[in-house]
Amino acid sequence: MHVSLAHFLVVAALLFCFGLVTVATRRNGVGVLMGVELILNAANLNLVAFNYYVVGGVSGQVFSLFVIVLAAAEAAVGLAIVLAIFQTFKSIDVRATDALRE
Amino acid sequence: MILRRIFIWAAAAAFLLAFVVLVTNRIAVPLAPAGQEPVTGSLTAFDLSFYLLSGLAFIGAFGVALSRNVLHSAIGLLIALLGGGALYVLLSADFVAVAQLLVYVGGVLVLVLFAVMLTARISEVNISNTSFGIFGGLALFFTTAPVLCFVAVKTPWQLRANPTLVASTEAIGNEFLGRFLLPFEVASLVLLATLVGAVVIARKETRPE
Numbered sequence A: 001m002h003v004s005l006a007h008f009l010v011v012a013a014l015l016f017c018f019g020l021v022t023v024a025t026r027r028n029g030v031g032v033l034m035g036v037e038l039i040l041n042a043a044n045l046n047l048v049a050f051n052y053y054v055v056g057g058v059s060g061q062v063f064s065l066f067v068i069v070l071a072a073a074e075a076a077v078g079l080a081i082v083l084a085i086f087q088t089f090k091s092i093d094v095r096a097t098d099a100l101r102e
Numbered sequence B: 001m002i003l004r005r006i007f008i009w010a011a012a013a014a015f016l017l018a019f020v021v022l023v024t025n026r027i028a029v030p031l032a033p034a035g036q037e038p039v040t041g042s043l044t045a046f047d048l049s050f051y052l053l054s055g056l057a058f059i060g061a062f063g064v065a066l067s068r069n070v071l072h073s074a075i076g077l078l079i080a081l082l083g084g085g086a087l088y089v090l091l092s093a094d095f096v097a098v099a100q101l102l103v104y105v106g107g108v109l110v111l112v113l114f115a116v117m118l119t120a121r122i123s124e125v126n127i128s129n130t131s132f133g134i135f136g137g138l139a140l141f142f143t144t145a146p147v148l149c150f151v152a153v154k155t156p157w158q159l160r161a162n163p164t165l166v167a168s169t170e171a172i173g174n175e176f177l178g179r180f181l182l183p184f185e186v187a188s189l190v191l192l193a194t195l196v197g198a199v200v201i202a203r204k205e206t207r208p209e
Helices: A005-025 A029-055 A059-089 B002-031 B045-066 B070-090 B094-119 B134-154 B169-176 B181-202
Strands: none
Touching (some): A005 A029, A005 B045, A005 B070, A005 B134, A029 A059, A029 B045, A029 B070, A029 B094, A059 B169, B002 B070, B045 B070, B045 B134, B070 B094, B094 B169
16 A cells, blocks of 8 residues: 555654643653644644645645744743743642742 | 663554554444555555654654653654654655754754753652553543544545655745745744743742842
C-alpha cells in the first residue's frame, strides 16, 4: 500500500495522542510543556501533509511556520513561568501551584 | 544505558502501533466501500523512508510520554522532533524542515534542558517526573488514537493529482512579503513581546524600597 495522505494523518494522530497523554499524566511542569510541543508538532505535520496532498502551493507551509514561531514563543514564556514557579514554591510539581496570592 | 532505554521505547511503541493497526484493520477495513482496494505494490524508497522516519518519531514520542526521568523525556522529544522534521522533507517542505531543525532542536530543546537543569536537582531527577498512573494514560491513548486514525483513514479526501516535490523556499518568501505580510509583522511583535515577557517573568523579584 503506497504511502499517501492517510498515512501522514495517522502518524500525526498518534503523535498527538502521545502528546495528549503526556500533558494529562505529567506532574512536572517541564514535562507538560514537552507534551504541548508534541501536540503542536502533530498539528504542523497535518498542515504540511494537507498542503502537499490536497491544496498545493505553500500556504500550509506558511501556516506551519507561524505555528513553529508561536510554539517557540510559548516554550520561552512557559519555561520562564516554570522557573518563577520553582523560585516561589521550590517545586515544579503542577499540583503544588495552588495559590494566587503571595 | 540510554540506548537500552531507547530499545525499550521502540519495543513498546511497536506494540502500541500493532494494537492501533489491528483495531483499525478490524473495524475500518470491513466498512470500506467496494472497489477501493488498497493498491499493493513494491516498497518504494519514499515508502521506506516514510516508515523509518515515522518509526523514529513514534519512538521519541513514546519516550516523552512514558519515561519517568525528565532528562530522558527531553532526549525522546529530540528524537521525535528530528523524525517529524525529516517527514517534512518527504512532503516537499524543505524550508519548514530546516526551520523545525533550527527552532525546535536547536532552540527549544536547549531551553527545555536549561529548565530541567535549573529546576530539578539532578539527584532527585528520577522522582521529579512522576505521573498519575500509567493506566489513566493508556486509557486515554486507547480511546483517542483509534478514533483519530479511523477518521484519517476513512474520510474520502479529495487528493491532488500527481503531487510532486518542488523547492518551496522562494515561494514561501514571496508569500511572507506578499499575502501574509501582516501576520509576518505581527509574529515579529509577538516574538519581541515574548522576549521581554520571559525576562520579566523569570528574573528574581526586586522590590523598590
